[in-house]
Amino acid sequence: MDTLVQALINGIAVGGFLTLMVLGFSIIWGVMGVINFAHGEFIMVGAYMAWFARSEWGVEPLYSALPIFLIMFVVGFVLQKLVVNKVIDRPHLVSLLVMFAVSIIMSNSVKLIAGADFRRVNSDIQRGFWELGDIATIPRKHTVVLVVAIIVLVALQTFLQKTRLGKSIRAAAQNREAAQIVGIDIKWVYAFTFALCIGITAMSGALTSTIIPVFPFMGPPWALRAFVITALSGLGSVKGTLGAAMFLGLLESLVATYAPGSSGSQLAVITAFGLLVVTLVLRPQGLFGGLRPVDAGGH
Amino acid sequence: MNKSVFKTIGLVSAALLVAMLFFLPMLGHYGNDSTLFTVTLLLASVGTAISWNLTGGFTGYVDFGHAVWWGIGAYTTGVLMSNESEWIPQQWPLVPALIVSMFFTALVANLVGRLTMRLSGPYFSIAMLGFFVFFREVVRVAGPLTNRGIGLTIKPVINRPLWYYITLIFVLFLVYLSWWLRRTRFGASLIAIREDEIGAEMRGIDTTRNKVMVFTLSGAITGLLGGMWAYQNTFLDPDIAFVEVRTIDAVMGTMLGGLGTVAGPIIGMVFLFVLRELLWTQESLLQTHLIVQGLLLGAVVLYLPKGLMGLVRGEVAFLDRFRERSSTFDGMESAVLEAQESPISDSEDEHPHDPVALHPTWDGRTS
Numbered sequence: 022m023d024t025l026v027q028a029l030i031n032g033i034a035v036g037g038f039l040t041l042m043v044l045g046f047s048i049i050w051g052v053m054g055v056i057n058f059a060h061g062e063f064i065m066v067g068a069y070m071a072w073f074a075r076s077e078w079g080v081e082p083l084y085s086a087l088p089i090f091l092i093m094f095v096v097g098f099v100l101q102k103l104v105v106n107k108v109i110d111r112p113h114l115v116s117l118l119v120m121f122a123v124s125i126i127m128s129n130s131v132k133l134i135a136g137a138d139f140r141r142v143n144s145d146i147q148r149g150f151w152e153l154g155d156i157a158t159i160p161r162k163h164t165v166v167l168v169v170a171i172i173v174l175v176a177l178q179t180f181l182q183k184t185r186l187g188k189s190i191r192a193a194a195q196n197r198e199a200a201q202i203v204g205i206d207i208k209w210v211y212a213f214t215f216a217l218c219i220g221i222t223a224m225s226g227a228l229t230s231t232i233i234p235v236f237p238f239m240g241p242p243w244a245l246r247a248f249v250i251t252a253l254s255g256l257g258s259v260k261g262t263l264g265a266a267m268f269l270g271l272l273e274s275l276v277a278t279y280a281p282g283s284s285g286s287q288l289a290v291i292t293a294f295g296l297l298v299v300t301l302v303l304r305p306q307g308l309f310g311g312l313r314p315v316d317a318g319g320h
Numbered sequence: 321m322n323k324s325v326f327k328t329i330g331l332v333s334a335a336l337l338v339a340m341l342f343f344l345p346m347l348g349h350y351g352n353d354s355t356l357f358t359v360t361l362l363l364a365s366v367g368t369a370i371s372w373n374l375t376g377g378f379t380g381y382v383d384f385g386h387a388v389w390w391g392i393g394a395y396t397t398g399v400l401m402s403n404e405s406e407w408i409p410q411q412w413p414l415v416p417a418l419i420v421s422m423f424f425t426a427l428v429a430n431l432v433g434r435l436t437m438r439l440s441g442p443y444f445s446i447a448m449l450g451f452f453v454f455f456r457e458v459v460r461v462a463g464p465l466t467n468r469g470i471g472l473t474i475k476p477v478i479n480r481p482l483w484y485y486i487t488l489i490f491v492l493f494l495v496y497l498s499w500w501l502r503r504t505r506f507g508a509s510l511i512a513i514r515e516d517e518i519g520a521e522m523r524g525i526d527t528t529r530n531k532v533m534v535f536t537l538s539g540a541i542t543g544l545l546g547g548m549w550a551y552q553n554t555f556l557d558p559d560i561a562f563v564e565v566r567t568i569d570a571v572m573g574t575m576l577g578g579l580g581t582v583a584g585p586i587i588g589m590v591f592l593f594v595l596r597e598l599l600w601t602q603e604s605l606l607q608t609h610l611i612v613q614g615l616l617l618g619a620v621v622l623y624l625p626k627g628l629m630g631l632v633r634g635e636v637a638f639l640d641r642f643r644e645r646s647s648t649f650d651g652m653e654s655a656v657l658e659a660q661e662s663p664i665s666d667s668e669d670e671h672p673h674d675p676v677a678l679h680p681t682w683d684g685r686t687s
Binding site for chain 2: 056104107108112113114115117118119121122123124125126129130132133238241242245248249287288290291294295297298301302
């Protein structure tokens, strides 16, 4: 019983940081129709920035997260102007290949600068556990991420629903041409969306750098989880992303807890991709709401 | 300058290249074991790129997890030939082990292809990357069969030049296979699937069957190359058998040379190889080759989508148009020829692979 409660708590904690990690991927795909293949690499860069801030200046990842968000917001804006804008009207495959190239460049550049060693970011705030009676313990590092994830989710949902720019983003996601007809500056909307999502993604990397090992090629498994969750939740849906991330977090946690021997973490990865395969095969259009690719060119 | 001149230049340089490769082991200093080791690896990469091109180029299904077949083939050979696997401790001889590896990889590719080949464009790409990670983890947890991911050792190669010649002949056969396949009815059906899958299906092509067949063939070739690599390398573990760089190389080489052309993967891989060797001669540039490769891939996709072959062909088309302005008939003929030979048509823009695009609603989006 205790083991089960502990596994569920861990699952929710993992679900929290998965939500934060995946949102950017889901929104970029939903709004711009671009599959951000370099998603995991943006998480990696955020984690490395947090590691640098911690080891050079002793800044906690929790505090460096906001500056990292702002820096990567600017980086995302520039990248959108230079690269993504050029492929947005081309077929999906072109944007996929270009982002593939971006991911190769990013991971190998980081390897060149910082080396290929595994790094762990330690944190004083996020150390230790909260004891929940005799039943279970809640690791603090996960709680911090979970709280930030909830704050970001609420802020993002409010932004998308209430503000003028948020409504423009949703309009652009629904119908590109109609949005342009009613006078929405589509280029600005795209640039802002991309920058915002890259910022959030890098911030999630910074926060989770205390939990997961940081190395230049850490990206692909996280990018794949992002794809699994997006395939389950449908594109660009904040609530759906939360639900699917929690589901995957719980599933991985249960597998890792009850798997025999020391193979738990590997079996968790296998479960995640097993889920992806099952989803894609049974419902290629996604489980809830479905994957609706934005038409290139808006026709 | 016309097409036949380009063709002659191409054939002459191809013949020179093959002759050079054949005489390499006899060139004393240049033909030493370490050079042969490197060139054998280059040949295996060319073979992988050719097999990737069968699905990625001819059929239009861009596979981001192609290295999984290499890994599965390598591991099958490793398990059979090494005595470190607890379930199969017998050390099999080379040839049966390689044959079993090829057929086993083909079987797995067939099963995977039945699932993933139903997906459209980007979904297929990412699902294949998923399978790549999936099988790497499976090998790690497979316990007594694969020595728990610690690694397997195989008895070393006895005769390096002989092994080099075997690889060379196999890769030459692959070039021929790819050239021949492009000219068969089956090859034509693959191009039809790439250009307009729904149209191909309406014209009575069993698209699913053909897609799974070409995917299986592609997997079998890469599996065999992986097995051969395992034998040459004498040691393998999950991290060196399942390497993303092999997929990157195959995608990169094919895109650079020309997607969906027979010569494309060869030209592209040789170009990449030369580039890499040039970068590696400078100590300071040693680590940068993948960054350069990434920049190159981005530039090729954005500015040269038809690759080096497209550059050559584009030049021909341009010159022909210039010359044939006087004769309408010639112009039409060359347009027809060009349409037949064009490696990738612009109809890709309509993304015919989207199953959901079949049912557009009033606003052109899907329900």
